[in-house]
Amino acid sequence: MATGLLVTGLLTAPAQAQSRTGTGTGTSSVAPIGTVARTVGEVGFEPGPCPKTPEPVEALEGARCGTLTVPENRAKPSSKTIKLGVAIVPAASDTPKPDPIVWLAGGPGDDAVGEAKMAIDGGLNRDRDVILMSQRGTYSADPTLLCPNIDRFNARAVGLVYDAPSTERLHVEATKACRDQLAGRGIDLGAYNDIESAADYEDLRTALGIEQWNLYAISYGTHLALVYMRLHADGLRSVGLDGILPPSKGGSALTWSSARQGFDGLFKACADQPACNKRYPNLSATFDKLVSDLEAKPVTTTVTLPGNDKPVKVVLDGGALVNWMTSATHVAPQVPAAIDELANGKPQRIARQWAGGKLSPQAMGRVAHGLVYGVFCSEWTPYESQEEALRGGQETFPSFPRSVQAQAPQLTFLRPDCDVWNVPAAPRSIRDVTRGDVPTLALSGSFDSQTGADNGPYVARTLSKAKVVTVPYEPHVVFATSKCAQEIAVSFFDDPTAPKTGCLSGLKAPKFEIVP
Secondary structure, rough: OOOOOOOOOOOOOOOOOOOEEEOOOOOOOOOOOOOEEEEOOOEHHHHHHOOOOOOOOOOHHHOEEEEEEEEEOOOOOOEEEEEEEEEEEOOOOOOOOOOOOEEEEOOOOOOOHHHHHHHHHHOOOOOEEEEEEEEOOOOOOOOOOOOOOHHHHHHHHOOOOOOHHHHHHHHHHHHHHHHHHHHOOOOOOOOOOOHHHHHHHHHHHOOOOOOOEEEEEEEEEHHHHHHHHHHHHHEEEEEEOOOOOHHOOOOOHHHHHHHHHHHHHHHHHHOHHHHHHHOOOOOHHHHHHHHHHHOOEEEEEEEEEEEEEEEEEEOHHHHHHHHHHHHHHHHHHHHHHHHHHOOOOHHHHHHHHHHHHHHHHHHHOOOOOOHHHHHHHHHHHHHHHHHHHHHHHHHHOOOOHHHOOOOOOOOOHHHHHHHHHHHOOOOOHHOOOOOOOEEEEEEOOOOOOOOOHHHHHHHHOOOEEEEEEOOOOOOOOHOOOOOOHHHHHHHHHHOOOOOHHHHHHHHOOOOOOOOO
């Protein structure tokens, strides 16, 4: 589910830029946000060095940083504390607005601090400070719940039959080893969830002395944002949701529906282009047949990846192909040619992309798998039966083999993984729809096969001041790939009642690659 995204860029903030928001002490102080230590009850913010990142992040140069200390489990009076890294990128404007924007990362398990470049490249700090905090358990938090053994298994698994029972056993063994290692370190695994994370952000707002702020959430971050909106709405001026994952529907059926929407959007765009339609007719039917054929008889090949001369064995079965396609909408112009090549006995392009995503350095030791399972195993699997999950696959892709339908894209073997993760179910209220009048921008891409575009209208039904925008021809997390989406988002924070969407009218479908 982790986004593993995407774009880079830098919008330099002038040294003198600062927020005029005070520290919340009742004085008229104009100290910039994040420069004053403050303790409120069990929670404390301490200015200090910027959080660690896997590589240097230029956008964090000049940021004001520190650490938020919070209880690990607020339900336990004797709970130990954990530390969360905080980075505040100053507004580029000399006269910044008083309400900063908080960036909520995807995943679950991604670290917001490492996504600073994406946020700033999109112009979010034009008039406002941008706050990035490491969600509990993530890369720059203390403790971390990373479990690189799972990343290593995922890399190895590209050479295994994707949904075979033998692969499942190894997958669950890796999950159990992760759990045992974290529990052995004394980590309270039941405390890594959206309710606690939402409370962390609310505590940060209080500790920084901010009356109201804005959220911009991507992918899984929208799941957390919707929980935050339900539990702590008073501190919110506005919320941007991008690649929407509603907690009330989280589960396998939702990911199947999203895959259907994203696949269909891309296939239709090809069919609408005469050259693409002529060269790759009936692309959807070709893809569906490949899923069935490969599930019955997987294809094995070897590829080499950039930066590594060692051949990598890759097995493509039906389940692997579905999961490749779920991510491949990010490289939409290549998809028709790649599917056609596979259908004609040339699996190398798809195999290279499939393996490349699992073996890249960015896939190793960065995702907090303890948070992944903390969320999914307490908030999703307890409230979706195995029968409901299977039905999601059967209804959206009725021609797929049952073995493919049984493993939802992005969530392979989730139920047995959660059995060994063994954390308590979240309160049933975690599945409540989010209601209210916080101004909300619901952004989606029509090629999004990870969080389908119909989730925008779904969440807007119960948010009285929501604006729904679907950006055509864009994949999951439109802010990362679309200048138009960035313009819409920035204009929304200027005036949450009237985001400027005029750029949508000029967008054109991608030009699909035509291979002779």
